[in-house]
Amino acid sequence: MSSIKPVIRIKDLVAKYGDLTILKGITVDIMPHEITVILGSSGCGKTTLLKNMLRLYEPFAGSVHFWDENVLEMNEKEFDEVLKKTGMLFQGGALLNSISIYDNVSIPLEMHTNLDKDLMDKIIKVKLKLVGLSHAMHKLPAELSGGMRKRASLARAMALDPEILFFDEPTAGLDPITSESLDALILTLKKQLNMTFVIVTHELASIHRIADKIIFLDSGEMLFCGTLKEAEKAGIPQMDRFFKVGKF
Amino acid sequence: MNLKVENNILFVQTNLDKFNVSELKEQFLRLKKSRELQGVSVIDLEAVQEIDSAGVALLDSFQELLESEAKLLLMRGASASVRSLIETFSTTKLEFVEVPKPTGLWETVGESALNFYQMMVTALTLASEIFYYSLVGIFSRKTARKGSLIQQAFILGSQALPIVALLSFIIGFILSLQSGMQLKNFGVGVFLADLLSITMVREMGPLITSIIVAGRSGSAIASEIATMEVTEELDALRMMALHPIKFIVVPKFHAITIVMPILVMFSILVSQIGGAIIAVGVLDTSFENFVARSINILSIKDIIISFSKSIWFAWVIVIVGAFYGFQVKGGAEGVGKATTSAVVTSIFAVIVFDAIFSLLYL
Numbered sequence: 227m228s229s230i231k232p233v234i235r236i237k238d239l240v241a242k243y244g245d246l247t248i249l250k251g252i253t254v255d256i257m258p259h260e261i262t263v264i265l266g267s268s269g270c271g272k273t274t275l276l277k278n279m280l281r282l283y284e285p286f287a288g289s290v291h292f293w294d295e296n297v298l299e300m301n302e303k304e305f306d307e308v309l310k311k312t313g314m315l316f317q318g319g320a321l322l323n324s325i326s327i328y329d330n331v332s333i334p335l336e337m338h339t340n341l342d343k344d345l346m347d348k349i350i351k352v353k354l355k356l357v358g359l360s361h362a363m364h365k366l367p368a369e370l371s372g373g374m375r376k377r378a379s380l381a382r383a384m385a386l387d388p389e390i391l392f393f394d395e396p397t398a399g400l401d402p403i404t405s406e407s408l409d410a411l412i413l414t415l416k417k418q419l420n421m422t423f424v425i426v427t428h429e430l431a432s433i434h435r436i437a438d439k440i441i442f443l444d445s446g447e448m449l450f451c452g453t454l455k456e457a458e459k460a461g462i463p464q465m466d467r468f469f470k471v472g473k474f
Numbered sequence: 475m476n477l478k479v480e481n482n483i484l485f486v487q488t489n490l491d492k493f494n495v496s497e498l499k500e501q502f503l504r505l506k507k508s509r510e511l512q513g514v515s516v517i518d519l520e521a522v523q524e525i526d527s528a529g530v531a532l533l534d535s536f537q538e539l540l541e542s543e544a545k546l547l548l549m550r551g552a553s554a555s556v557r558s559l560i561e562t563f564s565t566t567k568l569e570f571v572e573v574p575k576p577t578g579l580w581e582t583v584g585e586s587a588l589n590f591y592q593m594m595v596t597a598l599t600l601a602s603e604i605f606y607y608s609l610v611g612i613f614s615r616k617t618a619r620k621g622s623l624i625q626q627a628f629i630l631g632s633q634a635l636p637i638v639a640l641l642s643f644i645i646g647f648i649l650s651l652q653s654g655m656q657l658k659n660f661g662v663g664v665f666l667a668d669l670l671s672i673t674m675v676r677e678m679g680p681l682i683t684s685i686i687v688a689g690r691s692g693s694a695i696a697s698e699i700a701t702m703e704v705t706e707e708l709d710a711l712r713m714m715a716l717h718p719i720k721f722i723v724v725p726k727f728h729a730i731t732i733v734m735p736i737l738v739m740f741s742i743l744v745s746q747i748g749g750a751i752i753a754v755g756v757l758d759t760s761f762e763n764f765v766a767r768s769i770n771i772l773s774i775k776d777i778i779i780s781f782s783k784s785i786w787f788a789w790v791i792v793i794v795g796a797f798y799g800f801q802v803k804g805g806a807e808g809v810g811k812a813t814t815s816a817v818v819t820s821i822f823a824v825i826v827f828d829a830i831f832s833l834l835y836l
Contacts, residue, residue, distance in 0.1 A: 282709050306715035313713070320710035322702075334714045336619060337721075379710075392713075 231294070233258045233390060233422050234279065239288035241271070241278045241446075248274045250446045251288070256390075261416060261423040261436050266443035267468065272426040273317075273394055275443065280314065280392065281305060292390075310338055313383030314392040319375035321367040327354065327378045328363040334385040353381040357411065373404035380411070391415075393425040397432045409435045430469065442468070477501045482513045483550075484536075487521045490529025498532060506539060514540065516571070520551030530563035537566045600800065601793045603719050604727055611724045622725040630691045630726065631733030638686055638737050639744045645682060646670065646745025650752035663757035667767035670749040675772055675780045679742040681828050684787035687734065688820040692795040695726060696816030699799025700809040708800075723796045727789070734788035735781045742780070779835050786831075787824045794820040 232255035241249035248271045256262050264272045278285045281297060289296050292308050300308070321330045331350045335341060341349070354363050357377040367375055376396060383391055396412070397405035409432050415421055427433060433440065433454070440457055442450040444464045450457055457465060476488040476498060488494060505511050517536065522529075537547045548571040552560065560568060577585070611618065650670055657663045699722060702708045708718045746768055753759040798816040802808045 277709075280713065282712060302717075309713060309715040314710070316706045316710055318705055320706040322707055322710075323705075333619065333716070337714070337716055382710075382714075 230257060232256055232291075233293060234424070235289075235291040235294075236275075236279060237289045237291075239275070239278060239290065240286045241274050241283065242286045247286075248446050249278065249285075252443075252448050254441055254448060254451050256422065256424055257439070258389075258422050259416070259420050260438040261412065261425060262439045262441060263433050263437040264424065264426045264441045264443065265428055265433060265468070267428065270443040271446045272428070272443055276392060276394055276424065276426050280309075280312075310334075310386055311388055312390045312392065313386070313388040315376060315379045315383050315394065315396055317395045317398055319367065319372075319379040321375060321379055321382070323367050326364050326366055327359060327370070327381075330367070330378060331382045331385050334382065338386060349385070353384050354378075356384070356415075357381045373400050373408065376400070376408060377411070384415075387419075388421070390422045390424065393423065393427075395427055396425060397427060397429050402431065405429065405432060406435070412436055475501060477505060479505060479510045479514060483516045483518050484511070484514050485518045485521070489524040490522055490532055491524065491526045492528035495528045495532040499535065502536060502539065511540060516548045516550055518551050519549055519556060522552065522556050525556050525559050527559075527563045530560050533560065533568060534564055534566045537568060596801070597793070597797050600719075600797050604723055604793060604796065607717070607720045607724050608727045611720065611728065618721055618725045623728055626725045626729035627733050629694075630687070630730050631737060634687060634690055634733075634737060635740065637690065638683055638741050641682060641686060642679070642741040642744040643748045645678060646674065646748030647751065648748075649673065649678070649745075650749035651756070654752045654757050658757055663753070664759055664763065664767070666749065666753050666757060666759065667764045668771040670746065671768040671771050672776065674742045674745045675776050677828070677832070679738045679745065680780055680783035680787060681824070683734070683738045683741045683784065684791065684824045684828075685821055687730070687737065687788070688791045688794075688824055689817055691730070692791040692820040693813045693817045695723075695792060695795030696799045697809055697813040698722075699796060700802035700812040703800065703802050704805055704809060718800075719796070723792065726796075727792050730788040730792055731785055734784045738780060738784040775835075779831070783828065783831055786827060790823045790827060791820045794823060 234256035236252055236254050236256075239249055239252040240247065252275060264275060266272055274283065277283045279290045279297075281290075285298065288298075290298055292312075295304075295308070297305055297308055321327070322333070328350055331353055332346060335346050335349060339346075351360065351363070354360050357380050359374060359377055359381060362370060362374060362378075367378065370378065380391075393412075396408055400408065412423060412425075413436055416423060423436075425436070437454055439451065439453055441448060442457065442462070442465045449462050450460055450465055452460070458469070476486065476494070478485040478487060486498075488498070490498070502511075517533065533549075540547055548569050549557075549560065550571055552570065557570060650666055653669055654663060654666045657666055657669070699708075699718075702711075702718075702722070711718050711721055749768075750761060750764050753764045754761050795816045798812040798819070802812045804811075
């Protein structure tokens, strides 16, 4: 039996929108220093799972443990401390549009640390360099391409050196070359910073490039959790069809 | 007749099987011929207890026969077993829809009252959170970004100065012209200064400024927050362990609390200039006399009422704007609706509170 403890432990998670049940009792462990990809067809509950585990939506039932602490029982202040150890890249980047990229990355540092201006400046520049946006730091989000906005959002998510990074459809809407470079960046970060990644996507090429483990959802149910190789041998018709149709 | 048309709905009032489909089809064709089927796009199957493949074929033929008159034929009220059979045997992919039954008067009133109650609970919860975090924000450095208060004061205050000045001048001018002429008829034109001063300080100054700010800044607050909700920026703030009310609303709340009384004061001054032009030019009052009478007529109570109103109205504008911003549903259309609702509601609320103030402090 492995002695490595999961960083996130989800048990019997049920999510509903009104009377409609979206997630029907998901139980899964996310292991540290791995890239876990949540995949499935559109509307299967991938983003709902991500947002429920982060309390952006309140789950209907179940528990979500981060580092052995049930976040659903935490008060706002306690949960803030958990959030400070995580970061998230949203599908559209979700950068604050009225301020520059530099200022966007500075927000978590300004609000949650007592660093002096000089140190803060150094950190922001390092993070922007890491995502290849040193040249665009004073631009507004609206002046950037989709790929650049996602990279800027990644720099902001990494501002406080989080232990877990969440991605909601990081490569959606990007061309294959930009997608590949974003995946390469994720792999580099994993290698260099030993972070844990939870990525929601249905881009097969991306899954093959980065996934250590996949969680396959279908109509709100988890049908599979394991490696890609195990997935190929699992003989789950919905998942086999997903991989087969997605091949080009 | 086993087929009946009411409110563009075709009601089937019998079971559908191989023994009656021919007769029903004839009835249907008669209805079609008499143009009673025009505009029908829904078939009500609530009365159908049993159906067989012939019955489904009849429904398919209804669909084909209606094709020229209604593009979409939807089914409603079908029981699970009837629906299952239709799905199995239908060749025209008939669609099902849940059409809500018309509700009675009391149900409608009850539902509206419940919705209003829930809306008030949400609004009051938001208002209390805004007040709480605004109070906390005075003593805590780390609730908003550095410089956000000055930035918001500039946006909500300085940028509103020209429009407030223009409208206040015009209103002061018109009020003086209309009332000045009446006063002149009675030979008491000198009292124009008193009248205008009291009117502007106690009523019109705070009211006009608040209506302008509600239209300008209330809409901007609602649309900014609504857009942030739609583009997941609020979620991004939550993920950075930042509270959207503290980070976005509190700086606006502080800024508007400071700038609104200044704007009202400015509005009163400019309107007095408009009045002075009439007093000096039309009523032959001296400028010094106009200024002296305008100041002497005011008591400390008038000024306190004016400032209390301006601050209270400012809070109403921010709370209403934030409420509609956070309540947004949907995309760009939702943002537009939230903005419109925020402006209409805040102007309405400002006028209602003005009336309450006027009754309380006569």
